[in-house]
Each structure stands twice: as C-alpha cells, then as structure tokens.
Amino acid sequence: RVEKQLRENEERLFLSLQATQDAIWDWDIVQATGYASLNYFTMLGYKPDEFLMNSEYWWQLIHCEDVQKVREAMDRVMNNPESWQDSIPNVEFRMRKKTGEWRWILARGKVVTWDREGRPLRMMGTHTDITDRKLAEEALRESEQRYRTLFETANDAILLMDRDFIYVDCNSKAMEMTQRSRSEIIGHNAYEDSPLVQPDGNNSQAAALSYINEAVAGRPQKFYWQSLRKDGTLLDLDVCLNKVTLGEQDFLQVIARDITEQKQAEKALRESEGKFKDLVEQSIVGVYLIQDGLFKYVNAKFAEIFGYDMAEMTGKMGPKDVVFADDLP
Numbered sequence: 048r049v050e051k052q053l054r055e056n057e058e059r060l061f062l063s064l065q066a067t068q069d070a071i072w073d074w075d076i077v078q079a080t081g082y083a084s085l086n087y088f089t090m091l092g093y094k095p096d097e098f099l100m101n102s103e104y105w106w107q108l109i110h111c112e113d114v115q116k117v118r119e120a121m122d123r124v125m126n127n128p129e130s131w132q133d134s135i136p137n138v139e140f141r142m143r144k145k146t147g148e149w150r151w152i153l154a155r156g157k158v159v160t161w162d163r164e165g166r167p168l169r170m171m172g173t174h175t176d177i178t179d180r181k182l183a184e185e186a187l188r189e190s191e192q193r194y195r196t197l198f199e200t201a202n203d204a205i206l207l208m209d210r211d212f213i214y215v216d217c218n219s220k221a222m223e224m225t226q227r228s229r230s231e232i233i234g235h236n237a238y239e240d241s242p243l244v245q246p247d248g249n250n251s252q253a254a255a256l257s258y259i260n261e262a263v264a265g266r267p268q269k270f271y272w273q274s275l276r277k278d279g280t281l282l283d284l285d286v287c288l289n290k291v292t293l294g295e296q297d298f299l300q301v302i303a304r305d306i307t308e309q310k311q312a313e314k315a316l317r318e319s320e321g322k323f324k325d326l327v328e329q330s331i332v333g334v335y336l337i338q339d340g341l342f343k344y345v346n347a348k349f350a351e352i353f354g355y356d357m358a359e360m361t362g363k364m365g366p367k368d369v370v371f372a373d374d375l376p
C-alpha cells in the first residue's frame with residue numbers, strides 16, 4: 048500500500064509538472080550540486096541531463112547583468128529563518144538557451160533543510176519561462192513611450208477628461224497655452240476657465256456640456272471655443288472632442304489648437320475692410336476696380352456719375368461701355 052501510494056504521488060507530481068510546464072530544481076548548498084526535472088533542461092533547449100547541475104556551470108548560463116540580482120536573491124533565501132521563507136519575493140532573470148538566445152525565468156525557491164546550527168543545507172524551487180510575458184511588457188512599454196512622446200511633443204494642447212468631465216491628464220503644450228501648471232489643470236472641469244458667455248452668446252457651461260454629451264454618445268465634435276489664460280486674457284481655440292478607450296476605461300480626448308493670432312488677424316482684416324468700405328462708399332469722387340476688362344467694383348458716386356445703379360455696372364460693364372469711342376485709345 049505504501050509503494051502504491053508513493054507511485055500515485057509521483058504520478059500526480061509528474062502530471063502537474065507537465066501541465067504547468069514549470070521546472071523543479073533541488074540544490075545541495077554544501078556540495079554546490081543539484082537535481083532538476085525534465086522541463087528544466089528542455090526549457091533551455093537541452094536534452095535531459097545534457098549539462099551538469101553544478102554551481103560553476105549554472106552561473107555561466109545567467110546573463111551577466113542579472114548575476115548580482117540572483118546572488119542577492121539567494122542570499123535573502125539562505126539568510127532568513129524558516130518562518131520567513133514563504134514571504135521571500137521571487138526573482139526574474141535571463142538564462143541562455145543552447146541556441147544562444149536568452150529566456151526570461153521566474154524563479155521561486157526556499158530553504159527546506161538546516162543543520163543543527165541553523166545553517167541552510169538544501170534549497171528547492173521552481174523555474175517558469177516568462178519570456179512571452181516579458182516581450183509583451185516590453186512592447187507595451189515601447190508603445191506607451193511612443194504615445195507619451197507624441198503626446199508631449201504635439202503642437203496642439205491634448206487633454207483627457209474622465210467620466211465626470213474632469214481633466215485627468217494634459218501635455219506640456221496645454222500648460223504652455225493656458226499659462227497654468229499641471230496641478231492647476233488636473234482636477235478641474237472643462238468650462239471652469241472660460242468666460243461666462245461664448246462669442247455666439249451661449250452660456251459656456253451649457254455649451255460645453257452639450258458638446259461633451261454629444262462626444263460621450265460617440266459623435267465627435269469640432270467647434271470654436273474661447274477660454275481664459277491664467278492672466279485673464281482671451282484664448283481662441285479650435286477644439287476637437289472625441290471619446291477614446293484606454294485599457295478598459297472610456298475618456299474624452301480634447302485636442303485644442305491656439306488660433307488667437309488667426310482670429311486677431313481676421314479681426315484686423317475686417318476692420319481694415321470696414322475702413323476702406325466707409326471711405327470709398329462715402330467718397331465724393333468715383334472709385335472703381337477693373338478686372339478682366341470689367342468693373343469689379345464701383346462705388347455709389349461712380350455709378351451716379353454715369354447714371355447707373357451699382358449692380359448694373361459691377362461685373363457687367365467695363366470702360367468701353369462708358370468712355371467715348373474716340374477717347375478709348
């Protein structure tokens with residue numbers, strides 16, 4: 048019965064190791080030699096027992112940048128009493144395969160035997176190949192780094208709002224544009240730093256919530272918005288508002304372009320055109336523009352001189368229609 052129970056236990060252990068693909072190692076600390084299961088060797092591309100489990104050879108398989116980390120982990124295990132063995136953290140390091148490539152290993156271990164003076168005699172533990180996880184983590188870090196680089200170097204202000212419409216992130220351009228620090232932006236809502244009323248006469252808070260609700264419903268928004276810098280000056284913005292999903296959480300992404308100078312230029316142009324129009328339309332002399340042989344523009348006085356309406360002359364008549372034939376050359 049004892050032999051049968053032993054065989055069953057060994058079979059369960061073997062099947063468990065096969066199912067998990069983990070490797071078991073058993074290390075004689077005094078002799079600096081050990082035993083390892085089949086998976087220990089195949090994990091590194093070797094045949095069973097193809098290399099000796101001794102201290103010198105084992106250390107050669109570890110990446111030179113990870114040797115110190117592994118030594119420190121082993122010291123923690125061997126220098127802690129039995130009652131603390133289960134709380135000792137695992138260690139991750141690289142081991143070289145037979146082909147020369149590196150595999151990431153997650154090692155768990157503990158001392159299982161001490162001598163009468165409390166010195167450790169034997170350690171046991173497992174190795175798990177976590178290379179795929181490490182590669183995925185590295186790809187994620189690179190992706191996040193690329194995103195962060197684009198986020199921080201963008202020429203437009205980029206901000207993220209949570210489901211409560213509170214800013215949770217912003218880039219450097221947003222801080223530069225608004226003259227506010229990160230802490231003065233994060234935690235505030237979208238309309239807090241806007242004038243009470245927008246140029247179209249709508250209340251800023253009501254207008255902002257209307258755009259936000261549309262974006263939350265999956266309808267991207269693009270609109271003109273006036274905000275206030277920290278010093279109280281107006282900031283004209285061209286805003287795009289979209290819903291984005293990061294991880295498993297939905298956010299609203301705000302991309303704002305500073306068009307203050309453009310708006311100021313448009314205003315100056317309108318004022319200039321207005322002054323020109325006032326001067327020309329009230330002039331006591333006839334003023335006209337000719338393009339392609341026709342009057343592109345005539346003022347009221349010019350039309351009056353020839354007895355026409357402005358509409359009759361503009362775009363329909365030219366100098367040949369009002370100049371005496373002998374004088375046309």
